[in-house]
Amino acid sequence: MNNLSGLARNQRSANRWGAIVVALTMIVAFGTANSAKAAPDLVIINGSVLTMEPNQPRAAAIAVEGGVITHVGSTRSVQAMIGPKTQVINAAGRMIVPGFIDSHMHPRAQFDELGPYGRLDLTPEAGVVTRADLYAKLRAKIAVTPPGRLIVGTRYQDDLIGGHPTAAELDAIAPNHPVILVHSSGHRRSVNSLALKAAGITDATPNPAGGAIERDATGKATGIILESVPGFQPLYDTLPQPNATDELEAFRREFRMFLSHGIVGIGDAGASPEKVEIYRTLLREGLPVRLYAMISSSSIDWLIANRTKPEWQVPGLTLNAVKLFHGNSLSGRTALLYEPYAHDSHYFGIPPRLRQEEITALVRRVHDAGLQAAIHSNGDREIDMTLDAIEAALKANPRADHRHRIEHGSVAPLPILKRMRSLEVGLAPHSYILNHGEKLKDFGAARWDHIEPNRSALELGIPVGGNSDHSVSPPIVMQRIESLVTRRARSNGQVYGPSQRISVEQALQTYTLGSATLQFEEDTHGSIKVGKKGDIVILSADPRQIDPEQLETIKVDYTIIEGKVAYRRAHGGLQEQFGWFGRSAP
Template structure:
């Protein structure tokens, strides 16, 4: 017969490590939409129900978290973000568009940096938006030369990689002269006299200068990821889909491994790997089947997700490819980064190798090209449950959405751009009709297309609740309502930052809803989003972020 002490030990092994009680639990599980309490053991959910039901999981060793009626949801999933880029921007000259209002502001900050930096050392800034500058133009090389003639300088607009400006010394170091041809898919912009202005459009052109900038040290990248961890946790993000691993620096994977092994990165990471990183390995004689890397390999802290391909530009830099010209510039429809045959070839290569594929496409002409490439690949080699994705997909037409649904493609939409840039899209870049069609979520929902939501941080602040809010109310910063017919319900918006986000990378069985057996990743909110005005959802505070049952962020 067991003695009392031994019996207690055995019972304790079966009991919960933590329980949450007196909570307004929104589970995102349609079979059990709401609950009052949750039991957690070894970082996973072992019970969901009423206080009385969960009480049976308790022992003397169980930690009890009494939420006193607060609202708890599954942790938010950011389905397209650039944490590694964000980590880099923290050490750059801060030109973020919400705080930079003129070229003089840019010059002042570059000058301050130059005064404290040895001559000949690179100065890199990031984050301005030319439409928000008083001059309504990008800075040029002469603007930068005035304040830092003896430093190579490169400033990114907020749409990092899609547009940037180099000063004269940086152009010289990159070998760019008036006679240098634009690279395929990019543009070296010249003035009326044929001189390069320092403005470089699209990734192939900006890369000509960026590859001359000394790479970040591993220590710098690790330190940046530590700081980013706190930023994402404060917003209630428990999982991210890193949108371009290796796009700037092959050391990014090493840095992620280091901060995770040192327990300094709580946020779970599924990484989209930039296809050119694989292409580099293939050029050295490797074979895709021999790399030992595939979509889904890894663990619940860090795993490899889709292969990432960039097929176009961005709208604010007027480089995304459109069928109709940009507003006020009848000569500019943007350009595709790939000839159609080349894109078909690249997508088929990774489709055949068994990878999930995620392709950046914003403009309707880019989306058309990407759909054609997926149609070609899936016709040549049908594959069930591929879950290939189109990233951003902002200006998809009704016909294109029909084809996306037919092909079984998934999407992650970008509502943060409607909030932060919708007024500019309406007045400067697209006009009211096209601006109203940005992020056609309702049309996608009506076709059964699974989609997530993202903020593409650091391009916009990390705020899943902001994404939810804009998806429901479709309001810009000025309060203008754009495309109300594309608004979705609060429940659908919350699904898009929880269970749908998990589905996009084959993780719906381990996260995204509060169900027995799933990871105990939760967010606790200051208010119930169902009980306040929809436009106020963006102002809800995150009180607690919990990952694997452990509190990793606490507001007070």
């Protein structure tokens, strides 16, 4: 008995014991009925494996059986296991890493932008790098949209197109359609006069709590709306709605795109019950991507009432966290700061919508329900208020391993990070200097070395999760890695805060084991280790052997989930392929 319990303890604590347990299980399962050893379902050989495991950081080959990694070692040792039904992938020297987990993003239905449900994509990836590009797209949409119907554009980048479009400019192009163009931050909108009118906003409308209506020197509303200004929802409600079939297909398109970037799991930072229902449908039909749904705080009652019900026990879906907002935007330059912004000595950002006692009560409610609080906060002043709320909850109701997390935590000098560390709070920082670096100008150079503080956070031992905040920045993982490593803005070539650069290995670590830790999944996911799920990515080149500014050129050749090929890039005579299969229980 003593021996057995001692063995059990060792099994939990050491890698090699994990291997032995798996081997023993196989003997039990196959030993009597079938003397032949079970062969793996999949082996990958001749690779350069970065495991993210300190005890065995490198390997050449992996075996996966029943969705679980059963062996990590040399090609010779794995080759000996190959059976008649084993799928063999020869990595031919390519780099193999754990599957990527994007710990904070916002999946959306991908519709044709000129179709009836489509919104204009105003990102540089979609070809908008000048004001003329933006207006050409707007004109094209006007040409196919009935007069009077709302036109929505998303993710324009003010620094590329020469500032935020004004109502007067938009009126000249769109006199007969209400227009709402959402900034890349998601925290500012440029709207025309018809949209202002429909929202009931006049020059005399006072600024609501948590938002602002920009005015010119004469007091006239410019059409630029900061943060939450109510009144626009009825306008959105007039848009035609896609049927359920079309919407599901648009989400499938989105998830296939994620798979093509090596993404095996995502954290949806603000899912509604309706969206989670879509996820459940997709998972039941075989979506292989795992979904960690952080439910919007407005639906906390739904979460508490439903999370333990049988109909919500769906393999691949985790309902454990609440997404809260306390604060505003970095790239939108609305985050609340202790000291003024560099471009305006009277501007500190926009105060959060909730007062301290309100956010404290909300965090307490999440905490007491045994849930994880994932709280959006960007400015130093906002983050401190959020940490005050977490501290109060922990004091009133101490709870081990709560893993509450700060989403973004963008302007975070060392004292704030140390506070996070002592409260055992995780961090999902932005990784978008490559796309939005120029927007940091208004924060002043003195702040750059503690914006997106990836390096300091890792050095302090804070769990850091890699993420895109898609569609704030693209979910192209290798582009995110490039940004974390270089911190160089593509628009102007400038490096912002070089002291916060991290290495390729560290960046990969945040996107694998780091994200898994934020999602309580580090025992089953996030590294290549015997006993963990067989979630594996094969890259076209070694990211450590390439000019860091070329990291984005590295492609994902294979995305493997639980030992099955979920995506294969067209390469070396192979066709592109997507796998859609059910997941096993965690």
